[in-house]
Structure formats: C-alpha cells, structure tokens
Amino acid sequence: MRSPVDVDLALVGGGGAASLVLAALGREEPGVRVAIVDPVHKRGQDRTWAFWGTPGTALDPLLSASWDEVDVVTPGGRRVLPLRPLRYAMLRSAPLYELAGAAEQKLGAVRITAPAGGVADDGERVVIAGPDGTPLVRAAWALDSRPRKPRRPGRTNWLQHFRGWWLEADAPTFEPGRAVLMDFRTPQPARGVSFGYVLPVSDRFALVEYTEFSPVVLGGDAYDEALRNYAGLLGLDLTALRVREVEDGVIPMTDGPFDPRPSPRVVRLGTAGGATRPSTGFTFSAMVRQADQIARAVAAGRPPVPSPPYPARHRWMDAVQLRALDRGLVDGVAFFDRLFDRNPPDRVLRFLDGTTSVAEDLTLMSSSPLLPMMRAAAGDAAGRARAAVRSGARRQAR
The missing domain is CATH 3.30.70 (Alpha-Beta Plaits)
Incomplete structure (x- = not known):
C-alpha cells in the first residue's frame, strides 16, 4: 500500500473556493507543501460569478466585464443605481481555474484526482482517506470546500435557484x-x-x-x-x-448554522463554511475574503483560519428577513424596492456583502417596514428559545 502524501495544507475539493485559495497562495508564495484532493480537475467554463467590490484587486485581469451602474426594475419603473466607488463585476470560471492551475505549478502542489472519503483529525494531523478508507494525504491542516448541509436544519429553509x-x-x-x-x-x-x-x-x-x-x-x-x-x-x-x-x-438560503470549524485542524470553506449570505445567496466576495486571509496567515506562519464570513448581527438580520418573506409578512418585490429607494446603493450592496457598520445596519433596519419586521423578529426569537429548550432537554436526557 502506498504511503499517504505528507503536506502542510490539504485542499479537499477543487471548485471556486479552493481555486481562490490556490490563487492567493500563489501570490504569497509561503513555501509550504500543498495537496489538492478532488475527483475532477476543474477547467473551462462551468459557472459565472457576479459580485461587487472596489476596483484594483488581483482578480481584475480575469474579469469578463464590470459596470459602474446597474438597473433595478419593478413594474413601477426603472431605477438606475450609481455604484462608485464600488463596481459590479463578472468573473467566469475558466480564467480563475487557469490562475489556480498556474499557482498550483508555482507551489509544487500535489494533485490527487480521487474523491475524498473520511477526514480524520487527531488534533495534530489530519488524514484524508479515499472512499474505501485508504489514506491519501496526511496534513497539518485541511481546508474542506465540499458541499455540506447545515449543522442543524434552519427555522426557514429557502433556495436560490436559477437558469x-x-x-x-x-x-x-x-x-x-x-x-x-x-x-x-x-x-x-x-x-x-x-x-x-x-x-x-x-x-x-x-x-x-x-x-x-x-x-x-x-x-x-x-x-x-x-x-x-x-x-x-x-x-x-x-x-x-x-x-x-x-x-x-x-x-441554500437558510438560517440553519453551518459549521466552519468541525474539528481543530479542519476548516470548511465556501457554502459549507458559511460563506453564502442567507438573505441573497451571494457567496463569491466572502470566498475571496476567506482565501486572502488564509494565504496571509499561512505566509505569516499562523493557522489558516479565516474570520467569520459575516458578523453575527447580519446572520440574525438575514434570519429575520427570511422569516418575514417565508411567512408572507412582507412582499418581496416591495421589500427590495424600498431598500434601494431609501438607501444609497453602495450601502445596500455593502450590507449584502457583510461589510456595513453597526450604524449603517441600524439605518437599513429603520428603512424596512418596521411592524412586519418586528413580528418576524419576535417569531425568530421565539423559535430560538424553543430550540434552546429542546437542546437542553436532549443534553439532560443523555
């Protein structure tokens, strides 16, 4: 039996989140041993990411297009939103995969084209095995971007689905x-x-x-x-x-909690790590932040553990908004139209991106329909209380 590859950092899964990490590591060149475990070597066009942010990033040369203003259209008319100093941008998958491939070569990374099965963490090393249990990689840290369900079902569970x-x-x-x-x-x-x-x-x-x-x-x-x-x-x-x-x-658009750190040396990325914004389904900007933080940490000799993708207050606001929409307390079209009507576009977009301040969040909350949102907040609080009681009862039963 062949011995497992011994590395400092293993990427489990090779999609967008892993590609961004590889690209960021390629920029930092931290001098660590890297392995990628994925049954498919991603290439070509298989998806498109649209996101907003400020110009002048490392991803700018890869963009297919960007816009300084966008339209929001309702049956009542068209609203043109000037975005500067932000911009809305489109990135197709092929150039990102190419950049990640170049970084992989620069880093001398080992690619194992096989599905990962178990990821066993003993607190000092992580062993990634194949589906049959054969050890493939032994790593100091594992970054797992494979899709996962939330740790527990949410009180509201919607989907963003599209063609x-x-x-x-x-x-x-x-x-x-x-x-x-x-x-x-x-x-x-x-x-x-x-x-x-x-x-x-x-x-x-x-x-x-x-x-x-x-x-x-x-x-x-x-x-x-x-x-x-x-x-x-x-x-x-x-x-x-x-x-x-x-x-x-x-x-997924859910208030169910994802587990970004299932064990001491395993970090989850992308949707599995909570990078998807529950109220909108946007994910890409948070994945970029995670990747940059991980690369800088590795280069500085620190653990590759990124900050939470969104503040706790934003996760609460998302839960309340999802509940209000799901229970029919607010009209979805009117809600988004009002949000853009009563706030500068960059504030709304930065909120959806998870980067607004507490003061800005309070202003955004005051511009929403207060009574329905208060009812949704009260329902959310009651749901959290019931969940806490059930959790306590289960612990006592053990």
Missing part, C-alpha cells in the same frame, strides 16, 4: 455598459420572489438569467419557459439569437 442563457446575436442587441441587477417584472411565485437579470459582455453576447428565491425548485421545462417569457419582457427576438451556453444552480 441562465448565454445569448449570442449577429447584430448589436445588448447595452454592454448597462447591467440589470434585478428585474422584478417577472411573474411572482405564490411563495417567494422571482426576478431576471442581464449581464452583457458585449453588444452581441450576454448572460440572461431567471432566478427565484423560494422553498422548492421548479420542475420540467419551467425554467426555460420563464426565460422565454423574460426575454419577451426585454424585447428580445429569440429566433434571432443563439443559446451558446446554459448555466443552472441551486444555492
């Missing part, structure tokens, strides 16, 4: 300087919120997507039908356009 078409035209069709962040003119589900958006790369190529925040995914051809209807709202003639690529996704 996007990359549309190509022979003649100028799209406005490359103008992105649509949310277009709420789509038919709204009985329980949830839907919207479309448009991210143009050029005047002849754009991502047009239909998204829902709701408890269950759609079935059959419902996403394609929704996209056809949304294209009609945009005035697009689909007979004159080609669908070059299709992107699908399902992202």
Whole structure:
C-alpha cells in the first residue's frame, strides 16, 4: 500500500473556493507543501460569478466585464443605481481555474484526482482517506470546500435557484455598459420572489438569467419557459439569437448554522463554511475574503483560519428577513424596492456583502417596514428559545 502524501495544507475539493485559495497562495508564495484532493480537475467554463467590490484587486485581469451602474426594475419603473466607488463585476470560471492551475505549478502542489472519503483529525494531523478508507494525504491542516448541509436544519429553509442563457446575436442587441441587477417584472411565485437579470459582455453576447428565491425548485421545462417569457419582457427576438451556453444552480438560503470549524485542524470553506449570505445567496466576495486571509496567515506562519464570513448581527438580520418573506409578512418585490429607494446603493450592496457598520445596519433596519419586521423578529426569537429548550432537554436526557 502506498504511503499517504505528507503536506502542510490539504485542499479537499477543487471548485471556486479552493481555486481562490490556490490563487492567493500563489501570490504569497509561503513555501509550504500543498495537496489538492478532488475527483475532477476543474477547467473551462462551468459557472459565472457576479459580485461587487472596489476596483484594483488581483482578480481584475480575469474579469469578463464590470459596470459602474446597474438597473433595478419593478413594474413601477426603472431605477438606475450609481455604484462608485464600488463596481459590479463578472468573473467566469475558466480564467480563475487557469490562475489556480498556474499557482498550483508555482507551489509544487500535489494533485490527487480521487474523491475524498473520511477526514480524520487527531488534533495534530489530519488524514484524508479515499472512499474505501485508504489514506491519501496526511496534513497539518485541511481546508474542506465540499458541499455540506447545515449543522442543524434552519427555522426557514429557502433556495436560490436559477437558469441562465448565454445569448449570442449577429447584430448589436445588448447595452454592454448597462447591467440589470434585478428585474422584478417577472411573474411572482405564490411563495417567494422571482426576478431576471442581464449581464452583457458585449453588444452581441450576454448572460440572461431567471432566478427565484423560494422553498422548492421548479420542475420540467419551467425554467426555460420563464426565460422565454423574460426575454419577451426585454424585447428580445429569440429566433434571432443563439443559446451558446446554459448555466443552472441551486444555492441554500437558510438560517440553519453551518459549521466552519468541525474539528481543530479542519476548516470548511465556501457554502459549507458559511460563506453564502442567507438573505441573497451571494457567496463569491466572502470566498475571496476567506482565501486572502488564509494565504496571509499561512505566509505569516499562523493557522489558516479565516474570520467569520459575516458578523453575527447580519446572520440574525438575514434570519429575520427570511422569516418575514417565508411567512408572507412582507412582499418581496416591495421589500427590495424600498431598500434601494431609501438607501444609497453602495450601502445596500455593502450590507449584502457583510461589510456595513453597526450604524449603517441600524439605518437599513429603520428603512424596512418596521411592524412586519418586528413580528418576524419576535417569531425568530421565539423559535430560538424553543430550540434552546429542546437542546437542553436532549443534553439532560443523555
């Protein structure tokens, strides 16, 4: 039997979160031994990330497009949101995977193209085994980005689920300087919120997507039908356009807690580590922050443990918002429209990104419909109290 590879840092899973960590380690060049354990070596275009932030980052050369203003559209009209000093940006997966691959070579990392099974942590080393129990890697630390369910079910469990078409035209069709962040003119589900958006790369190529925040995914051809209807709202003639690529996704929106540190030397990243914002499903910016913090820590000889992706107060605010939407206490379209109407765009976007101050959070809370949100907060508090009583009863039963 071959001995397991001995390294300082093992990445379990090789998707977006791991690629960002590799890219950040490549910039820092910390001189540590690295291994990647994943059954698939990610390459090419398999997803698109859209996010906001300030220009001048290490990812800027990889961007497909960016915008200094975006539109939010409701049945009542169109609102243009100036974003400076922020910008909204699009990053496709291929250039990130290429950058991660180059960093992998620079670091002399070992890649093990196999699925990981058990991750056993004895407090001093972590052994990553294959599905059959064969040890593959022994590491000082493991960063695990494989999808995981929350530690316990949430009181509210929604999903962000979507399908996007990359549309190509022979003649100028799209406005490359103008992105649509949310277009709420789509038919709204009985329980949830839907919207479309448009991210143009050029005047002849754009991502047009239909998204829902709701408890269950759609079935059959419902996403394609929704996209056809949304294209009609945009005035697009689909007979004159080609669908070059299709992107699908399902992202958890839940107040169930994820466990970012399941054992002393195992750190979870991405959605499994709590990087997904429960109220919106946005994940990418938090993954970037985690990756940069990990790389700097490793370079300084510190444990590769990033800060929590979002402040505790934001997780509470997300839980209250999800509850208000789920129980029908607020109208989803009106809620988001009011949020953008009563706050500067950069404040809303920084809140959704988890970087606003306490004072800004209080201002945002005061701009929401107070009575429904107070009812949602009271319900959330009651749910937390009941959960604490049940947890205490289980401990006593042991």
